[in-house]
Amino acid sequence: MRLIGFLERLLDGVAIAWLPLGQLTNYEQPTKYLVTATSYSDKFKTPVLTAGKTFVLGYTDEAEGIYKASETPVVIFDDFTTASKWVSFDFKAKSSAMKMVTSSDEGKVLLKYIYYWLKTLPSELVDGDHKRHWIGTYTNKKVPIPCPDNPQKSLEIQAEIVRMLDTFAELTAELTAELKARKKQYNYYRDQLLSFEGGExxxxxxxxxxxxxxxxxxxxxxxxxxxxxxxxxxxxxxxxxxxxxxxxxxxxxxxxxxxxxxxxxxxxxxxxxxxxxxxxxxxxxxxxxxxxxxxxxxxxxxxxxxxxxxxxxxxxxxxxxxxxxxxxxxxxxxxxxxxxxxxxxxxFPGDPERSQAEQARIVAILDKFDVLTNSISEGLPREIALRQKQYEHYRDRLLSFPKPEGAVA
CATH class of the missing domain: 3.90.220.20 (DNA methylase specificity domains)
Structure with missing residues (x-):
């Protein structure tokens, strides 16, 4: 692929330093940004983030204690699952079981470069485990930094890697937005079909x-x-x-x-x-x-x-x-x-046979919509999965720098 050849030329002969993640980043716990409300609404503006799989728990109208990630993006790191998210929008937090990670010096290492590198690491989540991973293990992870003695060239290389990976991410995001629109359309027709307004x-x-x-x-x-x-x-x-x-x-x-x-x-x-x-x-x-x-x-x-x-x-x-x-x-x-x-x-409650036939007819219609929106083998979800796999392949290739002997990632 052309981009891999380009990166190989870009990195030809450059030195790589493997530096501890804790040396390259700062972190903050979300204590100042925790939400107090327990009910949320899509009518509100500010998203509430959780460290769990849901990520965006809902939206709140609280105006105080909002983290301005639109001004200073952060990586949200889940202490317990080791999952990470790139956040560049303002938010409040629900869970204290996470770290808000920033670069210790954007003049030397780009936070988004760190984020993409984190995504290459295998999950260290052990089923049933309930320990915090950031302080215990992750701050000691070694990050590959190109041209450590030439910050300008180092940032150029990091920025080029980020640009390429952002392009893949944007393609996936466009497909995901299309899927979201189709799901919204599907939900509308499903709800209309099952409203039975004026029906028997x-x-x-x-x-x-x-x-x-x-x-x-x-x-x-x-x-x-x-x-x-x-x-x-x-x-x-x-x-x-x-x-x-x-x-x-x-x-x-x-x-x-x-x-x-x-x-x-x-x-x-x-x-x-x-x-x-x-x-x-x-x-x-x-x-x-x-x-x-x-x-x-x-x-x-x-x-x-x-x-x-x-x-x-x-x-x-x-x-x-x-x-x-x-x-x-x-x-x-x-x-x-x-x-x-x-x-x-x-x-048709008075006619069981007719009732079952009508239920089956409605199910058949909704099944067709379901294939378009939810099937893992057909439709947009399959295309998104393929794009995601392609992105992960090139991300891992772009960030697979040779390690010196004895180096531990």
Whole structure:
């Protein structure tokens, strides 16, 4: 590729110094910028960042204690997961479990160069681990700095690497924006299709349509490579779409008799989440066999089309009703008694065969939209994944400087 040849010529014969990350950066904990509000709205201006996977937790109208990243960008480093984010917009923080990292001297090392280099490091997150990584390990990581004795040339090389990687990132961002627009369009049509304005429909409480079966507890120590297939509550909003036909995790076979299961056709939902929207997120279990569920999950057993139910549970109308039945404590938790009273539409309630046919017709329409927006093998998500893979390949190539003997990254 042309850019690799260009970089090889750019770096031809230049010296490389491997310097500790802690020597090249300063950090600040977000104590001064922590949000006090517990409720957020898209109508507000200032994003609230968390160290967790959600990143942007919501938006607040608080006007004090805002970090001006539009003036001084930072790298947000999650102490516990070692994930990093580039932030160049003003924000407040929700979590204190992160570091706000800046360059100790932009005249010698560009923060964005540091950010891209951090992205080349393998994750040091160990499942079940709960220790802070920045002070313990990351400040000692060795960063390759070209031309350490010639700051001007060093900055030119760093800036060229950043420019190339920014170009890849911008291409991915454009595709992501297109995907976001399509999802917005899809959400609009889904909500319209499931509003049943003027249609022959009866609104029935979930508890009158079926029953909720709570799962049984299993822990990380119970996971094995071969055993009983299970759905852990976290997987519902990280791995599945609106339906699932196989489980990702397994626990010890000897636990089989003590677990509770979702049967094919059940809708599985989680009762906890980082945000209110994640609480009660549902997937239709379409596997051929039953699957065990964690005690932070419920299996909703009913006689309707399972994908019809899970699609309806994604509508803005349903999410607004669900929000009234979420306990906003340290961990957002679903209040199942109130949740079971939420009504959903049952088309042609007096004619079960016609009702099932109408539900299947609506599911078929929404499935086509789902392929465009959510499929990992078709549509824009596939293109975004390919672009991301290409970006990561060239990022790692551009930042793979030769190490002197005995150097530890």
């Amino acid at each position: 429909v009866e609104w029935k409480a979930l508890g009158d349509i079926g029953e909720f079966i709570r799962g049984k507890r299993f822990t990380k120590a119970d996971y094995v490579e071969e055993g009983v297939s299970v759905i852990h509550y976290g997987e519902i909003y990280t791995r599945y779409g609106v339906w699932a036909d196989h489980a990702f995790s397994k626990v010890r076979a000897e636990m089989a008799g003590s677990l509770r299961y979702a049967e094919p056709g059940d809708v599985v939902l989680t009762d906890v989440g980082e945000t209110v929207e994640e609480v009660g997120k549902a997937v239709a279990w379409l596997g051929d066999e039953r699957v065990a569920i964690h005690d932070h999950c419920y299996a909703f057993r009913h006689s309707m089309n399972p994908k019809f139910v899970s699609y309806y549970m994604q509508t803005q109308s349903f999410i607004a009703k669900k929000a009234k039945h979420v306990a906003r404590t340290k961990v957002n938790t679903l209040l199942i008694n109130g949740f079971s009273k939420i009504e959903i539409p049952v088309p």
